[in-house]
Amino acid sequence: DAMVIQNPRYQVTQFGKPVTLSCSQTLNHNVMYWYQQKSSQAPKLLFHYYDKDFNNEADTPDNFQSRRPNTSFCFLDIRSPGLGDAAMYLCATSSQGPLHFGNGTRLTVT
Amino acid sequence: QQQVKQSPQSLIVQKGGISIINCAYENTAFDYFPWYQQFPGKGPALLIAIRPDVSEKKEGRFTISFNKSAKQFSLHIMDSQPGDSATYFCAASRRAVSRDDKIIFGKGTRLHILP
Numbered sequence: 552d553a554m555v556i557q558n559p560r561y562q563v564t565q566f567g568k569p570v571t572l573s574c575s576q577t578l579n580h581n582v583m584y585w586y587q588q589k590s591s592q593a594p595k596l597l598f599h600y601y602d603k604d605f606n607n608e609a610d611t612p613d614n615f616q617s618r619r620p621n622t623s624f625c626f627l628d629i630r631s632p633g634l635g636d637a638a639m640y641l642c643a644t645s646s647q648g649p650l651h652f653g654n655g656t657r658l659t660v661t
Numbered sequence: 662q663q664q665v666k667q668s669p670q671s672l673i674v675q676k677g678g679i680s681i682i683n684c685a686y687e688n689t690a691f692d693y694f695p696w697y698q699q700f701p702g703k704g705p706a707l708l709i710a711i712r713p714d715v716s717e718k719k720e721g722r723f724t725i726s727f728n729k730s731a732k733q734f735s736l737h738i739m740d741s742q743p744g745d746s747a748t749y750f751c752a753a754s755r756r757a758v759s760r761d762d763k764i765i766f767g768k769g770t771r772l773h774i775l776p
Contacts, residue, residue: 555704593750593766594705601760641704648756649695650764652704 554578557642557653564632565661572627572656574642583625584650585617586641594641600625632660663688665753667767675775680738682770684751687732691765693756696725696736699748699769708749709736712756741774748772 555576564570576583581602586594597611600619614636616628629636637660643650666685674680686694695710711718711725711734718725724737738745748771754764 557704591748591769591771593768596763604760606760643704645764648693649707649710650697650705650752652697652706654702654704657702 555642555644555651555653557640557656559656560654561657561659563659563661564629566633567631570629570632570658572629572640572642572658574625574627574653575623576625576642576644576651577623578644578646578651579622580644580646580651581622582645583619584641584643584645585625585627586643588639588641588655597627629658632658634660636660663763663765665751665765665767667751667770669770670768671771671773673773673775674741676741676743678741678774680741680745680772680774681735682749682751682772683733683735684753684767685731685733686753686765688753688765689732690755691753693754694725694727694734695752696723697750697752699750705750738772741772743774743776746772746774 558573584599585597588594598617599606614630618626639655641655643652668683696708697705698708699705709720709723711727713729722739727734748769750769751767755762
């Protein structure tokens with residue numbers, strides 16, 4: 552089945568220790584998104600790629616970066632995680648219409 | 662202009678009852694209105710979506726009602742079941758996603774169906 556796969560499902564990192572989250576898709580969608588979701592809240596857009604064009608939301612912390620080496624893969628790098636960065640990170644893709652989400656990576660910062 | 666207002670924040674419904682969640686949008690350029698269902702520990706998944714050229718769309722027990730003049734749309738879950746207990750997000754966007762387009766989410770409704 553075509554899908555969006557995120558790895559790992561759970562990630563524990565120490566305060567200030569860089570971490571990378573990954574996302575892959577078999578849908579061949581041209582748009583890929585990274586969202587941050589804290590409990591009981593709506594997903595908050597961090598970045599999106601429209602093809603190779605990178606779009607950074609104005610309020611995304613500088614601590615967060617992203618890479619999309621090809622159509623299928625996208626990475627979220629958190630350079631120096633703080634306690635406030637603990638959240639679910641969701642990757643999503645779209646072509647025309649709905650978003651297709653992965654099941655997320657739950658990040659814990661100790 | 663870019664907000665989507667969703668209500669209620671939480672909802673408790675008896676099994677077999679009708680669950681109703683409402684959303685209102687501001688940007689008249691939006692032409693695609695999906696609802697996403699999210700279970701704990703999972704990503705949101707598309708439940709049903711509507712375009713403004715129709716006033717209602719039904720898929721099984723799930724119906725979207727759309728009022729273009731009022732800029733409102735709602736999700737109705739008929740014969741609500743405990744398995745419908747989840748968080749529901751409405752959203753709005755332009756269907757033809759361009760570089761500058763964003764998908765705007767409502768704040769979510771936590772639905773609990775009593776057995």
